[in-house]
Amino acid sequence: MSTVHLDEDEQSVRDAVRSFLDNKVAPVVAEHERAKTFPWELLAQLYEFGYVRGGVPESEGGDGLTMMMQAILMEEAGRCWGSLRTTVNVQGMVARTLAAAGNDEQRARFLEPLLAGRRFGWFGMTEPGAGSDAGALRTTARRKGDGYVVNGSKLYITNALGCDFGILFVRAIDEDGTDHGVTALLVDSAQSDFGVHDIPHMPLRSTTSCELTFDNTYVPAENVLGELGGGLRLGMKAINAGRLNMAMGAVGLSQACLEAAIAFCQQREQFGKPIAAFQLVQQMVVEIATLTETSRLLGYHAARTLDAGGPGRYECSMAKLYCGESAGRAATLALQIHGGAGLMEESPVERYFRDAREATIPEGTSQMQILHLGKDLLGHSAIR
């Protein structure tokens, strides 16, 4: 239905991954959402298409895909299942950060098994007092002997319950009191003891959204990832790339809303004819289609800007803002077209509606994207 141009390779990757997701994943989504479980065993097969491995250079064991290919993969994941899109997005962020900053030993322990689908990682930045203002994080890692003693807590950490290691952003402090600033630490559940529990949440029922508690948790010094004090730059780089992935996931979600709306309004009859024949219903379907197509164009434009070597920050922010907000509107309209049926858990639009609300929050809320864009356009920062 979309008229956006893809080249032959992009088209064939899109068709192959769509067919796999439609046949192997879509049939198990409702059951997993109900049980709040996730089919981790499927991920290794998805990595063969370039999920997670695509963002890692070939020299580091990844597939080194173009941003455009990665955008198509995320769009398809978003069309199939929000929990899957989020899970592969976070694994991708962890993999890219390890590839960028890990030493040989860390890559062998964490990156290689992650790319093989044998180990899974979480990305721990947000804290109770540090959300949009990530630099305000307060979790500390105080040097003691051959390691660090970590104290503090993290919030909303995707899949921390279910993964076996994570990248934890802390403030690293030497024994003499020198504060190095935000630093990334690799925390391996097999080595370090910390509290983790899932916080019940509305969207993405097949992910966990966890609170992590560190109470004198020991982490060996060899688990520092990258430079002391280099953590915020490292984390923000991963989040910036994650922004386009979130935008493309939202495009896929809007596409799913469009397909569900069209299918439903053609078979549902009221007043003696399909509701598709009513002008007000057609207006809602056309609005979803327009939002989906414009979102896709912005997302692909951001991906092609990055592939052409541009910084792409402006384009990715605009895509994250527009695609996220549009997915919310598309899901609202798709639900409206379904009437009461749209509010029932047996309808996929009930899930689309819940999952769409997430698209405007992580990896920089819509408001933060507006402030980044405003600064680029006007030269004044409205953040501080």
Ligand SMILES: Cc1cc2nc3c(=O)[nH]c(=O)nc-3n(C[C@H](O)[C@H](O)[C@H](O)COP(=O)(O)OP(=O)(O)OC[C@H]3O[C@@H](n4cnc5c(N)ncnc54)[C@H](O)[C@@H]3O)c2cc1C
């Ligand atoms: C499902 C889900 C999964 C997540 N996964 C992870 C994860 O894996 N790892 C991780 O580290 N974090 C994760 N997060 C956290 C996410 O990154 C934060 O929720 C997000 O950065 C926003 O922070 P906050 O929730 O504290 O909101 P706040 O920053 O407190 O913002 C609250 C409101 O105030 C607005 N606001 C804040 N500052 C300004 C300003 N200067 N100007 C105008 N408006 C402003 C915001 O836009 C928002 O509307 C996840 C969150 C969710 C919901």
